[in-house]
Amino acid sequence: MRRYVVRRLLLMVPVLIGVSLLAFFLSNMLPGDPARAAAGRLATPDQLEAVRQRLGLDRPLPVQYALYMGRLSRGDLGTSLTSKQDVARELLIFFPATLELLLATMVITVGVGIPFGVRAATRRGGWFDHGFLGFSYFGVGMPVFFLALLLQLVFAGWLRVLPIAGRLGLETLPPPGLTGMYTVDAILAGQWSTFVDAVRHLVLPATTLAIAGVSEVGRITRSSMLLALSQDYVRTARAKGLPERSVWLHHALPNALLLTTTVIGLQVAFLLGGTVLIENLFSWGGLGTYAWTGIFRLDIPVIMGVTLISTIAYLFVNLGVDLLYARLDPRIEYE
């Protein structure tokens, strides 16, 4: 197993280099003076020169790339044009909010998607199966930004049962920050009402992001369950007289979940894009909002920072999924 992990990590190296090359290429495609772009529009000529020196912008491109990689390896993602702060530091501030939202989304995706898929498969052709398939068409086709507005309109505007935006009510103070994730911090601090408030605020954005995932995960679970249920070992289990429920849960499901894991990994890519689209609508104050404001101000260091961080996060999630897959599937050898 260890050798497999090492091999997978080594395989990531060329990809990471490629990713950094592409990011470097994109940042340098900007029209205009890159020193001005990095120093900010209000910089004085002296500051401009200092930045030019520091970033080595007067050197040939390969040298610039080497310098860029040097900065990246030290965790230096540049300075935001608008706030003048370190992009890396700002990313750290915004990251926990997004992580909390993504985790909540994953809980819904897995917690609803898999049971729905199993139920649809075990009652194939029934009303639930048809209903779920119909729902999943809309779930996959639904633009997240539109869904966000619809849910806000219905649940916050008309029914008024959930807050329209924000991470906490205006009267609730953030819990003492250990992780920056309000639900976790509230539990750690034993603040029950804060926890409930934070969860209430999570419901709409997490549901918005999860609908597509529930559809995808549900559909793949359904079809791989159907495949599994037609296999020999399930027939054997049935023949042994095991109760149907036990056959589903203990024999068919574990195998069906293999493919589901991969789909969940792919969902992460979709979610990282989704946060950019909806966090701002929910005043969420995470990476998505950060990217959103960066886009509107054409703050390239911010956009590239978010791009790199999401890509690296996505690569590692996929690594995790592959390892999990290897764990779950006895047929895979680690060489």
Next chain:
Amino acid sequence: MIVGGAIVALFLTMALAPGLFTAQDPAGLELERRLAAPSAEHWLGTDGVGIDVYTRVVYGARTTLATVVVVLVIAILIGVSVGSVSGYVGGWLDGLLMRTTDVFLAFPPLILALATNAVLGRGLRQTMLAVAFLWWPAYARLVRSQILSVRKQEFVESARVIGASRFRIVTRHVLPNVIDPIVVRASLDAGFVALTAASLSFLGLGAQPPTAEWGRMVAEGQKFLLDQWWVASFPGLALLVLVVGFNLIGEGLGDRLQDGVGGAVTAYGKET
């Protein structure tokens, strides 16, 4: 699939002949009638500057479908060229090209499109380029894997024996065999392309006013959500229906061609 076909055909008609559906001007603003509720005169109401929402939705079909077609054509052209070179020439070039596609596929898709679009600047053309830039690697891989399986087959071997040039072999013998999977893949992708482009426009990067574009219309209707829900809802709904239509076609085609093509193109989530 029939339903999907009907939906896409409807929107296609809208895109090609919007005049059949509406006689109004999609850019004709009349400030005195702004934010009018849906009525006999304005079926879906009017927006924040008094343009008929129904008319804009109809013309929006043109923007979205044009984007989908342009993006897919560019992505397929690049993908087929890269994929055939990679698959046929092989060797270090193949390695290099395939590692390049790895890099592109390593990015979360919308994020890469966003970064590219932000760098290229605002505008529909830039969005098309950014999305095509994102999509070609999938086709390159698809074509390469098809070529690898086709080139070993008898008719290609025999063509080589009679001394046909590589280029001729690829264009005459190999490519015709990869058209089917490309068509299936493209029909499955169309919905995602539409969603991605609309998302970029929603963020203000894509189509610029006064072009009617659904994503942008949703973004502009957002501030009227509580009182004038129709401004954002109908363009959003149009996008949803079109994407569902594309997906239905894609799945239908995928199922139909599955026997001939094998598992190469089938996305997950099929009936077993």
Next chain:
Amino acid sequence: MIAAALVAASLGCAPAVDRLHLVLLTEGIPPTLDPVAALDSRVDNPIINLYSALVQYEPGSTELRPDLAESFKVTDDGRRYVFTLRDAARFHDGTPVLAEDVKYTIDRMLTLKIGVWAYLTPVSGAEVLDPWHVAVDLYAPFPGFLGAMTRLYIANADLIRANEFEGDLGQRWLQTHDAGAGPYRLVSFQPQQQFTVERFPAYHGGWGERHIDSAVFRVIREEAARRIALVNGDADWIYLSSADTLEALVGEPGIVVNRDPTLNQLYIAFNSQSRHLADARVRRALALSYDYEGHLEHLMRGNAEWPRGVLPARAECASLDSPRPRTDLDEARRLIAEAGIDTDQVELTMAFEGTTGETPIFEIMRAGAAQLGIRVTAVDIEWDAKVENYSRLETSTDIGTIWLFAPGPEAHHFLYSLAHSGQAGNGGNNFAWYQDPEMDALLEAAAEELDAEIRCALYRQVEALWLEDMPFAVSVTMVGLSAQRDDLHGYAVSLGHPLTQNLYPMWREQ
């Protein structure tokens, strides 16, 4: 139906409020807390609470009163102002506000040449006479000087020096820190989310019976969310960007809507050096094609004001005799024909800020030009990037919106910065690239003229020349829109500090 639901909800769950704490919801967060950047009203908003200037407007008016300075004297030639500082003024770290701090603030502005420097370009330097007396020198007499000084917020020199980074004069540190002597001090600043301020006990203005202790400014970008929070009683005051939301809140129980007059004037620049707009007749035709009434009466639903001539109606020297901007398509077409323009060949670009809701302005301009057969295409761009584009002629668009947020009512702030040839390019406001020696001479003479009557007569001539040459169309004057709970009092916006929430005069009472 929604209104009813909102009311029901507000009755159902009125939370217990801390009477001395305010919650204010804004649309954006200041990009920096650096006082030199207070040119931008997003920055002016926190700064007016955190910092003090030498002189300041009375809340809600354009009357000047002493602030950190207890008095001042001006020399006869109008080129030197000597300020006497108060004894009692303290920075938030407890150190006294001294002449040295004033000099540092002015030197810093003159070195950086950014932000409020744009209002104070006639300032040549400052001299410390003794710890309590400081002289500010001008290159030339400048009647708008004291008004502009209300934006020169005095910063704590020692504190900034201690926090410099790579010779940035504290720009980086001040981004998120406070070095002021204002009535409130910064408690916390969370980028993109909120900042909190609390009462500074040693404030030199003193504390009476009715004040609030602390306030939080939170960013909620979506107007619908701000509105719901206000109706629910979760917020005391909210910023409104749309007249539609304001009108929807009118008559809501427990809510008061505010329509504050401002001096914020929307101009539409016509690039006089672009190929198609070089002819003044074409510029005038475009100005005549803009639907001012539709903008004011329909888009803003009456929540805007008509300018007079080339100035906001409340500006100094604005005259009732001056014409209101008007739409006249027939005359516009006649002018186009006279200029001999083949409109099929003309395609103009227009820069505007879609993010701050300027898309309808583009749409009105586009639709107006379309009536003349001229195509206008969109360049949706942020303010910073727009300034960057307009700093070079090659990257300037044909048409561009520009809001002037003046620090005071003096006509100079509007007309000089737009129409003087020296303000074209290099970050200046002359987006029209308008260069006319006669205009320059008039503006320069008026800028230095201390006699108000002669000054206004000069501005009459400026107006006549402007309307003839039309470098900028003069669109509507903004009315600041907001809404608040009815138990909040003392909210008063001074014309010189548009779109700010000055906490000091506010209190809460049923």
